Amino acid sequence: MAKKLMKGCEAIGEAAIHAGCKLFFGYPITPQNEIPEYMSHRLPQVGGTFVQAESEVAASNMLYGASGSGERVLTSSSSPGISLMMEAVSYLAGSELPVVIVNIMRAGPGLGGILPSQSDYFQATKGGGHGDYRLLVLAPWSVQEAADLVQDAFDLADFYRNPVMVLGDGLIGQMMEPVEFGAERVPCKLLAPKTWAATGCDGSRPTNIVNSLFLDPEVLEQHNIKLKAKYDRMVRDEVRFAEYFTDEPYDLLLVAYGTVARVCSTAIEDLREQGVKAGLIRPVSLFPFPYAAVRAAAAKAKAVLVVELSSGQMIEDVQLALRGAKPVYFKGRQGGMLISPDEVAESIREVLAGKAAEVVNG
Amino acid sequence: MAETVVFSRPQALAAVQTHYCPGCTHGVIHRMVAEVIDELGLRARTVGIAPVGCSVLAYNYFAMDFHEASHGRAPAVATGIKRARPDLIVFTYQGDGDLASIGMAEIVHCANRGEKVTVVFVNNAIYGMTGGQMAPTTMPGQVATTCPLGRDVEQAGHPIRVVEMISTLRTPAFVARASVHTPLYAVNAKEMLRRAFRYQKDGTCFSLVEVLSTCPTNWGMPPAEATRWLEKTMMPYYPLGVFKTPERGDRAPRPLAPEEAVCRTM
Ligand SMILES: Cc1ncc(C[n+]2csc(CCOP(=O)(O)OP(=O)(O)O)c2C)c(N)n1
Ligand code: SF4
Numbered sequence: 001m002a003k004k005l006m007k008g009c010e011a012i013g014e015a016a017i018h019a020g021c022k023l024f025f026g027y028p029i030t031p032q033n034e035i036p037e038y039m040s041h042r043l044p045q046v047g048g049t050f051v052q053a054e055s056e057v058a059a060s061n062m063l064y065g066a067s068g069s070g071e072r073v074l075t076s077s078s079s080p081g082i083s084l085m086m087e088a089v090s091y092l093a094g095s096e097l098p099v100v101i102v103n104i105m106r107a108g109p110g111l112g113g114i115l116p117s118q119s120d121y122f123q124a125t126k127g128g129g130h131g132d133y134r135l136l137v138l139a140p141w142s143v144q145e146a147a148d149l150v151q152d153a154f155d156l157a158d159f160y161r162n163p164v165m166v167l168g169d170g171l172i173g174q175m176m177e178p179v180e181f182g183a184e185r186v187p188c189k190l191l192a193p194k195t196w197a198a199t200g201c202d203g204s205r206p207t208n209i210v211n212s213l214f215l216d217p218e219v220l221e222q223h224n225i226k227l228k229a230k231y232d233r234m235v236r237d238e239v240r241f242a243e244y245f246t247d248e249p250y251d252l253l254l255v256a257y258g259t260v261a262r263v264c265s266t267a268i269e270d271l272r273e274q275g276v277k278a279g280l281i282r283p284v285s286l287f288p289f290p291y292a293a294v295r296a297a298a299a300k301a302k303a304v305l306v307v308e309l310s311s312g313q314m315i316e317d318v319q320l321a322l323r324g325a326k327p328v329y330f331k332g333r334q335g336g337m338l339i340s341p342d343e344v345a346e347s348i349r350e351v352l353a354g355k356a357a358e359v360v361n362g
Numbered sequence: 363m364a365e366t367v368v369f370s371r372p373q374a375l376a377a378v379q380t381h382y383c384p385g386c387t388h389g390v391i392h393r394m395v396a397e398v399i400d401e402l403g404l405r406a407r408t409v410g411i412a413p414v415g416c417s418v419l420a421y422n423y424f425a426m427d428f429h430e431a432s433h434g435r436a437p438a439v440a441t442g443i444k445r446a447r448p449d450l451i452v453f454t455y456q457g458d459g460d461l462a463s464i465g466m467a468e469i470v471h472c473a474n475r476g477e478k479v480t481v482v483f484v485n486n487a488i489y490g491m492t493g494g495q496m497a498p499t500t501m502p503g504q505v506a507t508t509c510p511l512g513r514d515v516e517q518a519g520h521p522i523r524v525v526e527m528i529s530t531l532r533t534p535a536f537v538a539r540a541s542v543h544t545p546l547y548a549v550n551a552k553e554m555l556r557r558a559f560r561y562q563k564d565g566t567c568f569s570l571v572e573v574l575s576t577c578p579t580n581w582g583m584p585p586a587e588a589t590r591w592l593e594k595t596m597m598p599y600y601p602l603g604v605f606k607t608p609e610r611g612d613r614a615p616r617p618l619a620p621e622e623a624v625c626r627t628m
Contacts, residue, residue, distance in 0.1 A: 022446075023442075023445060023446055025441075025442065049445045049446075051441065051445060051475075053438070053441075053471075054467055054468070054470075054471035055467060057435065057438070057467070057468075058435070058438040058441075058467065058468050058471065059438075061431065061432065061435035061438035061439050061442065061468070062438050062439070062441045062442035062445070063442060064429070064431070064435075064438075064439050064442060065411075065429060065438070065439035065440060065441060065442025065443040065444075065445075065446065066442035066443065066445060066446040067442070068429050068439075068442075068443065069409070069442070069443050069446040069447045069450070070446075071446040071447070073442070073446070087432055088432065088435070091432050095430075198409050198427035198428060198429055198443075199409075199427065199447065199450070200406055200407040200408065200409060200426075200427055200447075200450055201405075201406065201426055201427045202406035202407075203406070207425060207426055207427050207428065208427045208428075209421045209427070209428050209429075209430070210428070210429040210430065211421060211428075211429070211430040212430065213418065213419075213430055
């Protein structure tokens, strides 16, 4: 299929349809309104259904019902709306229901602002809802990658019977880039039929109950152990990352995800021409985080610089990866302010010149 | 000699004992829902949604596929199921805390979209499961653990009449209130449930049946007294009857009763 110029939000919607998603439930919020708008006209064309829910609380519970019925289903929102979905996310994880949730992050806390941010990293990767659960979290840095990851997200959700979040920032949603959709999609996982779905029971099998309630603590503990084993399999099999400028020697390793990583790669490229050597590692899966890869890449550098559109959230995973092996520095912008390649280049120079303050915990 | 079965457990009901207290009408309502599903031949394509409340384990008591929803969200879950699989018969079973308090937004919008699902709304004027706290449906002066001196309408407002409120919406088309505190009323309640499920079977409309129910345990009275209290205290405030039907023309809401109209202008 030929390449098409598409807005990130539209590409995300089209990708879901390519992955066989027939249902979308959502509630308007900037900066991702183009996703529900796109789905509201595209889904009926492919025999699907779009419902504008009364709230994100309702939308996420509609997801629960549709997923429990065995169908592929998508919702999208932005930070305040995602907060409202956290109850359902916990229930989805507890009931082992596959859904795909797109979060086009905007700046917080509270109503915050509508401009791009990465300040929901903790919420996405460390919990957000209650209970011992994990989301698979994927972070694209281009419109094409957003489209690819959304399609993979459906397969991964079905494979693990777990919610998958695609975590983008406002830039991913709003920018236009060429995108290509493969004609014949092959799932990235071998998928079993959804024999667990509540589709009506004629007596030819035991009844299927979609449920996260286990009043007997011994039974609930066994359920938790089963879930943990699943999260461990994700950690083993689903780590995704990309490295740039790491074939040549480098003094400083940058760690950044999403569109910020693109800004970093531009900065590194500019500096390379001036003889300043930095490399970049970009986590694509935020859960599972590429701890081993970050550690290995950092081993070849003198120090590590983490760049985020937040006050520093992913940096905690980088520190976990490094276990104190290298000094860690941080550059961030917040509140919807973007970071420029020049600013990143400036930070790189400062760190290498010993003028930046190391991030020390405690 | 050939046996004639005159009474047996409905197929749609599982062969298990429920955990409901003696004299609780949840069990009767379960049974009637199951009988209606059997009589309409819907069991194999029915999916139910249990609430959070005393009937949280309903998925163990009905012999059919089920979802367990979070507190109040059953109508949203029902929407997701029905939109995903329109051929299924989908019903929620919800208490008054679940539906009329935490889940008020979900029920109103599910009704207003006209989702082709059936809602069985069990109003026992109290939070049963959590130990007898005040519900939005608790009667004025009724004692509950969070209103030990009785519901004070100056502080908590008047009890919410769900059926009347849903009836003000244009879209939903079968809205009724029934009671099960005596066999005669129960026969009528079953008829309301039958109609509600039949409308869904015919693909007609959203249907909601409110069923007045007893909670002897948290009302603090023996079962027989509880049924009398229901009749004496709840029924005058929660009148029984069919409030809306799909056949009734433009689906305009009923005019307010004079007493209510006075309230409005004060
Ligand atoms: C989000 C959330 N808040 C509170 C609760 C606690 N809770 C469980 S049941 C219930 C009230 C149920 O009352 P009702 O819906 O009237 O049903 P009944 O038990 O009387 O049948 C509450 C508040 C919960 N489970 N989840
Ligand atoms: S507490 Fe009340 S509602 Fe709950 S089972 Fe007992 S009598 Fe029924």
